[in-house]
Amino acid sequence: MTEAGPAQAGAPTGRSARELLERAERLLGTARAVLTDHAGAVDAVRAALNPLLDGLVRRELSAIPVSRLKDVTEGRLRLGAVEQAGFTTVGQVHEANRYELRQISGVGAQTADQALAAAGQIAHAVRDTVAVRIDVDAPDEATTALVNALHRLVEAGPDVRRAVDAAGRLIARLEPLAVAAGPARGRLRLLFGGREARARALTAAVSVRDEVDEAAARGLPLLFGQVSADLLREADTGLAAWVDFELRSAEYYSLIAELSGSGPDRDAAEGFIPAGIADRVRGLRLDDAHLRVSLRGYQSFGARFALAQKRVILGDEMGLGKTVQAIAALAHLAAHGETHFLVVCPASVLINWAREVRARSTLRALPVHGPERHGAFAEWRESGGVAVTTFDALHTLPDPRDCGVRPGMLVVDEAHYVKNPETRRSRAVSGWTGRTERVLFLTGTPMENRVEEFRSLVRHLQPELAPSVHTTHGAAGSQAFRRAVAPAYLRRNQEDVLTELPAxxxxxxxxxxxxxxxxxxxxxxxxxxxxxxxxxxxxxxxxxxxxxxxxxxxxxxxxxxxxxxxxxxxxxxxxxxxxxxxxxxxxxxxxxxxxxxxxxxxxxxxxxxxxxxxxxxxxxxxxxxxxxxxxxxxxxxxxxxxxxxxxxxxxxxxxxxxxxxxxxxxxxxxxVDERMLDILARKERLFDLYARRSDIAETTPDAVDVSDGSLARRIVEEEQRRLASRAADPANSAEASSPAGTADAVDTTGPATGAG
CATH class of the missing domain: 3.40.50.300 (P-loop containing nucleotide triphosphate hydrolases)
Structure with a gap:
């Protein structure tokens, strides 16, 4: 056997190659299983969804007069005989077949085919516009079947999309390599296969080993196995699925829109930005390895817009998830090696930001405020993560030029706080924007109504764009404004992107x-x-x-x-x-x-x-x-x-x-707020919500309640101990320890008018 080349050095052969290829086949088997199990879960949703969509389409078509078929054929279709036969709506024609129409006197094969084709075109257009609405107060067999089918995918979580994407890519790379490496299983096959075939097999075997090792390092075997198990889990009762739907209906509706193709208009979901920018954003693949939440289509686009354009304002209307889009952008950068991120926000939302980062991603959140802010900042500088600080604290932190850290992204929430360049908070933010390649400003204020404010904000981000923005752009309307400032601004409205309203x-x-x-x-x-x-x-x-x-x-x-x-x-x-x-x-x-x-x-x-x-x-x-x-x-x-x-x-x-x-x-x-929520959270969730949804709950609203004296007294006593208050002194704790119902013992009721 001739000497192996550099690419083949250490290539597995014989027994080691057989063991390697067996590992590769097992890995491919789990990857194929994920795709099969996901396809089965999707098919189950479509089987439940299609009848509902068909019903909506039939209802819409039944209200469209048959004369509209002429519009589709630009007046070439003669419908007199069809109308005289009692076909008054497009729906009736769509439900008919060619044979039925041919039975009408004066209707030939060509007219019948044209009428059916025109009705089909209208039905197709209608299907793109209808949207399934799920009424939790009036569940029926059809919607319960849909909610149950969706529940399996929603419960499996964002890991499903991650596993499906990873499985597809792995199969595309590993399958041909495993086939090419086949001859390496036996030394004789290599010996008699010829020099070129031998070189190809050994090179492929090395690549197979690299792919298998990389998959193991990324935890793909475990991911594939867990997702398959989740997708094959027995469906819960209708009650459990309905409860889950009430808690996170947006995720259910997002799947419906994705699988039915009835999502929002693409231009609206992309903020009416020019095609060139939109194409560049669509071309960026969002890495969600560090995300713990599924994104809706417009949210994924928003995160990719921030990444592709690098220094922008995300101005979505409130309720559309600007925070989670920002976290998705941070998570993508973390997956590509960035370690330090900085979020600046009002003090009132700092705690929420820290909680959201931890809940929605695997990233580490460090609040940097209060007396310990310098120590927290030093810890962030040393260990990385997402530092969350306030506008008022930012200027007290080390100068960005001297701190030795360049954040992978700076996020500024409620960005209108820095609209005045003369303020201390604006200068502090400007110092960091000048040192950071990627900057994302968040604001729910429609900028087309505040063009001067927009110019002030965009000077932090893309100063060269500011002089080209004029008040006439705002006066021309929201879409014209968005197109004019598209390199630095993305805004979507609820009515444009949440097709399942109301949620x-x-x-x-x-x-x-x-x-x-x-x-x-x-x-x-x-x-x-x-x-x-x-x-x-x-x-x-x-x-x-x-x-x-x-x-x-x-x-x-x-x-x-x-x-x-x-x-x-x-x-x-x-x-x-x-x-x-x-x-x-x-x-x-x-x-x-x-x-x-x-x-x-x-x-x-x-x-x-x-x-x-x-x-x-x-x-x-x-x-x-x-x-x-x-x-x-x-x-x-x-x-x-x-x-x-x-x-x-x-x-x-x-x-x-x-x-x-x-x-x-x-x-x-x-x-007391946190204590109350802790107590409620410990109760069985299904029991709580079953009681709430039952007839008993309507007449007995106290069924799930922390207002009884014993629980209220327990909260008071816990808080007294936690705050090291007078509960330690028996002489001063008579009120707190007295039985409920005595004079102002543990005040749990409050007057009916709430005046107290």
């Missing part, structure tokens, strides 16, 4: 007590008063962290012309909120307001032109009123009766709602 998007807004908040909270804990603890976050309005975040949310909805309903259990909290807000504020609705007057308030709120705010006690607004005018719901505190919270949200998220309903629940870390 329900729920966001927990975690805030950290200010010092004054904490003082008020400690006083309530020391007094052992549960309900006072729940409203302590609003006791000092001038420094209330929750109130600051509420104002920010309302301001963003005002910019987008949306209506908001603010719920609280407490009338006192609603009065505080009302005094803190500007603009048109209706209410508050309360139990003490007569029913007729309550309806007048709701009618006035609905009739208001554009943005408006309605304040309501959750007991008064949770039943009997329809609040479809509101597409944003803010809950000032978590509710002690989950059914009460559900019923209140359902006032806005119901038949007649034409927009996605976004629910923001304001929560304080290390407080």
């Amino acid at each position: 329900l998007v729920q966001v927990d807004e975690w805030e950290q007590f200010s010092e004054e908040d904490l003082a008020a909270y400690r006083e309530a804990v020391d007094a052992g008063q549960f309900m006072r603890m729940r409203r302590a976050a609003y006791a000092r309005p001038g420094t209330s962290a929750k109130l600051d975040r509420l104002r920010e949310l309302v301001a963003e909805t005002a910019e987008n012309g949306l209506k908001v309903v603010v719920f609280s259990y407490f009338g006192e909290v609603l009065r505080t909120v009302g005094q803190a807000l500007e603009g048109e504020v209706f209410g508050p609705l309360a139990g003490s307001v007569p029913a007729a007057r309550r309806q007048d308030i709701v009618d006035g709120f609905a009739a208001a032109d554009g943005h408006a705010v309605l304040l309501s006690q959750i007991q008064a607004g949770g039943t009997g009123l329809n609040l479809q005018a509101a597409s944003v719901v803010i809950l000032c505190e978590p509710q002690i009766k989950p059914t009460m919270e559900h019923q209140a949200v359902a006032r806005a998220h119901r038949m007649g709602q034409i927009r996605t309903v976004r629910v923001h629940r304001l929560l304080a870390t290390d407080s």
